[in-house]
Amino acid sequence: MSQEPWVCVVAPTSILMVEIERPEDAFDGDDSRAEIHVHRGGQGLWVATMAHSLGARVTVCGPFGGETGTILRQISSTAGLEISAIEYAEGSAALVHDRRSGERQEVARMPAGPLRRHETDQLFGAALVTGMDADVCVLTGAQPPEVLAPDFFGRLAHDLLVGETILVADLSGEAALRVAEVGPAVLKMAHDEVIEAGLADDDSVSSLRAAAAQLVEGGVGTMVISRADQPTLVVRPNGAWLVRTPPLSSVDHRGAGDSMTAGIAVGIGRGEPVLDAVRLGAAAGTLNITRRGLGTGSREEIERFTTQVTIEELDS
Template identity: 45%
Template sequence: MTEGRVAVFAPSPQLTVTVEELDGVPDIHVHAGGQGVWQSRMIDSLGAQAVLCCALGGETGQVLRHLIGVGVEAREVAARNGAYVHDRRQGHRDEVVRMPADALSRHELDDLYELTLVAALRADVTVLSGPAEDDVPVPHSVYERLTRDLGAQGGRVVVDLSGERLERALAGGPEVVKISHEEMVADGLAESDGLPDLAAGCRKVASFGARAVVVSRAAAETLALVEDELWLVESPDLTAVDSRGGGDSMTAGLAVALAQGESLEDALKLGAAAGAVNVTRHGLGSGSGDAVRELAGRVRLKSWEDGGCEH
């Protein structure tokens, strides 16, 4: 098994501050966050090399550079990175304040695009991730351009997006699309979250050229369309501590397996195991590679159209 190199496009990581309670007193945690950061952490845990392609600016960007913890290709910008403060002392997340990311200037955007293109062409697989839905540090059209340009050079692109970002990326023709069932319904790709409607949505997404469409369904079995065959992905039943980040870890597992030369079916198993391990932990995008690979052997693929035949 080769190590594998995965480029992760995350245009504007977030600075996250979370207040917990330890022995009756506040316990403050400061981390780098955002979808791409969490994916990159899991990619590194699984033994591949993550390269996070991003812009860093303002006081938040200065702090983030010291917190990201994985390989980084960054463009220094004037635009500030976003940040949030969450209070979790009552056992659930209460958002105290959130600062959105600034939009990049035209020259900053050009430099970030070029930086990402070079890093992605040197990688085995590229993951395109997005900031929060109401943060628009880069135009949505960037996702279409990256997907198309990388695909034209033989690059393998995995997208974990929703809304207009996903719509634009699909126009570029990605190889793998990861989406949640809620996002699929909200984006009008499926009429409901019932399996027949989600399956029809998978086929609609695949019509743009994707070889695999993976639909996470919270605690229910993941639905996947792989080269026109529908599978239900049954993960080991583990007690969840924090469900946030499970989908991002699944995307990381998919990308690592492909970067290491595994089949799409084996990529589904590693992705499902990574998501299962992540939700047992308080840290997003966390979990050991040993635990994930042990659980990957316990993931089962069942043909949905053949009455639950296992693979």
């Protein structure tokens, strides 16, 4: 593996995010001025952005349609991401938020629509070929889930593994279960997603560990379960660990889990041991909450911050 791996990110849903902010020098009651920021968003693009920040070559495979899709492709390419775009009749999703009050208020939302048969086939082909060529392929979910059937993720994961692709999946619901059946190198889920999928009874470490162990026995190489502000749980065939990070102040928690996924994928792509890759991911995710730019960060700062991440092995 090269020190700067090639990461393919399968991104079924990308979101154009427009955020209205209050200028730093505005005084109380002054609503006559505003700063308007345009960002690329959605799980796949947040993973891709952080992976690029960590030095990886990144190709995003996903549907981009309409005016919003055109803008997303442009700002993603300008930021250094390679885009393998599938034409999308429905148009890419968009969100408008007003944060001038200090709280995020949703002004307007345009959700993504389901992919049609031809679009689904195009996405499958692009993701399969690019994923096989890349050092690591990351599968991210659709939002809402109706954009793609769960079977899409299971079939794609199966075929990527036939090509001996290193597969990292960050999924929930039925899509996660379908991919787990074919045994990705890493499957990451949030603790509430594990419970909602019926794999664990509660959010205790023992219950989540038992659920993760069952999936590992079924073929998943490593299960990573994020637990909000609690230590992340990692389960492998040879043991289980808790990954702890300092409790930093949060500006925006969104994108933290996706930044973690990106760090894991980049670390594995560099040829690092899995726990070292998880350490990199934990550092990326933790520092991301201190920033307003989701999925962004400094490679040097993130790699230095890994020294603040502790990994504790659990008793068998």
